[in-house]
Amino acid sequence: MDKKMREIADKVRNGVRLSKEDGLYLYSSNDLLTIGMLAREKKKEASNDYIFFNVNRHINLTNICISRCKFCAFGVDENSPKPYTMTSDEAFAYASKAVDQGITEFHIVSALNPRLTLDYYVEIIKRLKTTYPHIIIQALTAVEIVYLAQISNLSIKEVLLILKEAGLEAIPGGGAEILDDRIRKELCPRKANSEEWLEVHRTAHELGIKTNCTMLFGHIESYEDRINHLITLRRLQDEAPGFKAFIPLPFLPENTGLSNLKKTSAVDELKTIAISRLMLDNIEHIKAFWVMLGIPIAQIALQFGADDLDGTIVEERIMHAAGAKTDKGIAKETIINLIKEAGYVPAERDTLYNILKIY
Numbered sequence: 601m602d603k604k605m606r607e608i609a610d611k612v613r614n615g616v617r618l619s620k621e622d623g624l625y626l627y628s629s630n631d632l633l634t635i636g637m638l639a640r641e642k643k644k645e646a647s648n649d650y651i652f653f654n655v656n657r658h659i660n661l662t663n664i665c666i667s668r669c670k671f672c673a674f675g676v677d678e679n680s681p682k683p684y685t686m687t688s689d690e691a692f693a694y695a696s697k698a699v700d701q702g703i704t705e706f707h708i709v710s711a712l713n714p715r716l717t718l719d720y721y722v723e724i725i726k727r728l729k730t731t732y733p734h735i736i737i738q739a740l741t742a743v744e745i746v747y748l749a750q751i752s753n754l755s756i757k758e759v760l761l762i763l764k765e766a767g768l769e770a771i772p773g774g775g776a777e778i779l780d781d782r783i784r785k786e787l788c789p790r791k792a793n794s795e796e797w798l799e800v801h802r803t804a805h806e807l808g809i810k811t812n813c814t815m816l817f818g819h820i821e822s823y824e825d826r827i828n829h830l831i832t833l834r835r836l837q838d839e840a841p842g843f844k845a846f847i848p849l850p851f852l853p854e855n856t857g858l859s860n861l862k863k864t865s866a867v868d869e870l871k872t873i874a875i876s877r878l879m880l881d882n883i884e885h886i887k888a889f890w891v892m893l894g895i896p897i898a899q900i901a902l903q904f905g906a907d908d909l910d911g912t913i914v915e916e917r918i919m920h921a922a923g924a925k926t927d928k929g930i931a932k933e934t935i936i937n938l939i940k941e942a943g944y945v946p947a948e949r950d951t952l953y954n955i956l957k958i959y
């Protein structure tokens with residue numbers, strides 16, 4: 601280790617928070633294995649030898665979207681060749697198909713469809729919760745919630761209260777991209793800005809709704825933008841705790857408005873996972889999201905600070921529109937084996953990280 605890396609290692613081992621400068625240094629360093637080792641030590645403090653996963657069903661209700669973010673291959677115009685919107689009955693039938701597979705979470709994320717009102721989402725959430733009270737509903741990104749507030753003429757808090765009353769228990773971390781309006785203006789000017797995204801999560805935490813957070817990396821942002829993003833999330837978690845997990849998402853360029861960009865490298869992905877673990881000292885779980893990382897890197901990421909492999913998903917559509925090469929879902933047994941092969945103990949969890957079963 602060089603002198604600066606030793607200083608950082610001392611801070612990590614003594615529980616001293618890393619600074620922006622430390623984070624930037626880690627990105628500039630080629631000492632991937634030391635960064636991974638430090639992240640692994642922090643992971644052990646947070647979750648010992650467990651690696652978490654859940655059995656969940658992703659549901660994407662519509663792909664019609666007014667935002668048309670440059671990095672997105674999922675959202676389409678109403679007049680495009682393949683728009684779709686599930687009716688409430690279709691959504692219910694689609695969700696129900698996975699119930700006998702032992703799922704513990706409905707993960708509902710869609711797009712900004714101007715024809716769908718808040719009532720549409722409330723009806724679906726209510727029906728699912730009433731029929732399957734044991735399954736946790738994690739639904740609607742902060743971006744969707746801001747949009748619903750705008751088209752319903754309600755505040756973010758009012759929308760969250762209505763959704764909570766219907767049965768929503770957690771909010772996924774999507775839509776954060778990079779929390780910097782200079783970058784958002786370039787990539788996604790029509791959706792929630794940084795402050796609005798943060799306000800949804802702050803308000804949700806204050807209302808007792810747990811959430812996750814993400815970072816989309818590997819597009820037009822710099823390392824400094826990434827570190828600023830992590831520090832912004834860390835600050836919100838200090839002010840209004842409620843983030844359960846952080847999910848770094850590598851940008852997949854295929855079929856997007858940025859298809860000229862190269863896909864992120866394995867080194868960048870592993871370093872980002874490890875640096876996230878080291879910078880986010882107040883967020884307990886770091887996810888290696890196998891859909892976007894690919895199974896091999898996701899498995900290696902477990903040695904770089906990640907303590908969660910996400911879930912079975914069953915049928916993923918958003919990342920696969922952008923060329924994700926992974927299967928659309930994964931069997932529970934496969935996840936368990938991946939974790940065991942990596943030398944860890946598989947722990948099936950619910951959305952809120954209550955352990956349901958150790959394998």
Ligand code: SF4
Pocket residue numbers: 665666667668669672673674675710711712743788791
């Ligand atoms: S990222 Fe979300 S908001 Fe942006 S175009 Fe895709 S579906 Fe729409």
